[in-house]
Amino acid sequence: QVQLVESGGGLVQTGGSLRLSCAASGLTFSRYSMGWFRQAPGKERQFVAAIVTWNSGRTNYADSVKGRFTISRDNAKNTVYLQMNSLKPEDTAVYYCAADAGSGGSNLRAYEYWGQGTQVTVSS
Numbered sequence: 001q002v003q004l005v006e007s008g009g010g011l012v013q014t015g016g017s018l019r020l021s022c023a024a025s026g027l028t029f030s031r032y033s034m035g036w037f038r039q040a041p042g043k044e045r046q047f048v049a050a051i052v053t054w055n056s057g058r059t060n061y062a063d064s065v066k067g068r069f070t071i072s073r074d075n076a077k078n079t080v081y082l083q084m085n086s087l088k089p090e091d092t093a094v095y096y097c098a099a100d101a102g103s104g105g106s107n108l109r110a111y112e113y114w115g116q117g118t119q120v121t122v123s124s
Contacts, residue, residue, distance in 0.1 A: 002026040002113045004097050009118030012087055016122070020082040022097030022115055029078040033104025035111060036071060036082045038093035038120075045096070047106035049082060060106065064090075087122045094119050 008020040022034070035050040049061045049071040059071050070083040080097055095118050098111035 002099070004099060004113055004115035006095065006097050006115045006118040009095060009120045011121045011123060014088060014122055014124050016087050017083070017085045018087065018120060020084065020095055020097075020118060020120075022080045022082075024078045024080070024099060027099060027113070029099075030075040032099040032101055034071075034073060034080040035098045035100065035104050035106075035108075036080075036095060037098060037108055038091075038095045039117075040093040043093075045108055047108065048095070050104045050106065051080065052104050062106070084120070087120075089122045089124045092120060092122050 003025045005023045006020060008018060012018055031053055033052045036048040037045050038048050039045040047062050048065055049069055051057055051059045051071045051073050068086045073080045097115045099113040100111045102110060
């Protein structure tokens with residue numbers, strides 16, 4: 001049974017930082033592309049960042065987080081991270097990690113497995 005468990009969310013002031021973690025089990029982690037998505041109240045789930053498993057761990061980011069967020073992975077720990085710096089109130093959302101046996105990317109429909117999410121709240 002595949003499980004993705006996010007952690008690291010919380011309340012932070014504008015300009016602060018958080019690091020989210022997503023621990024995966026039940027799959028061959030190194031073979032999966034991993035993504036982070038977020039969903040604010042009343043809005044659709046949107047792409048944040050992704051890291052592929054091949055091509056030297058190529059990454060891509062939503063324009064809204066480029067230069068502030070960094071996605072990384074540790075295949076030995078079956079974990080993907082999202083380092084979030086210079087946080088803004090508009091970053092407030094539930095953050096989800098997801099796994100895709102293909103090339104991942106920004107299309108949430110490409111991802112087969114999802115975690116339960118972790119809340120990030122940025123106060124102004």
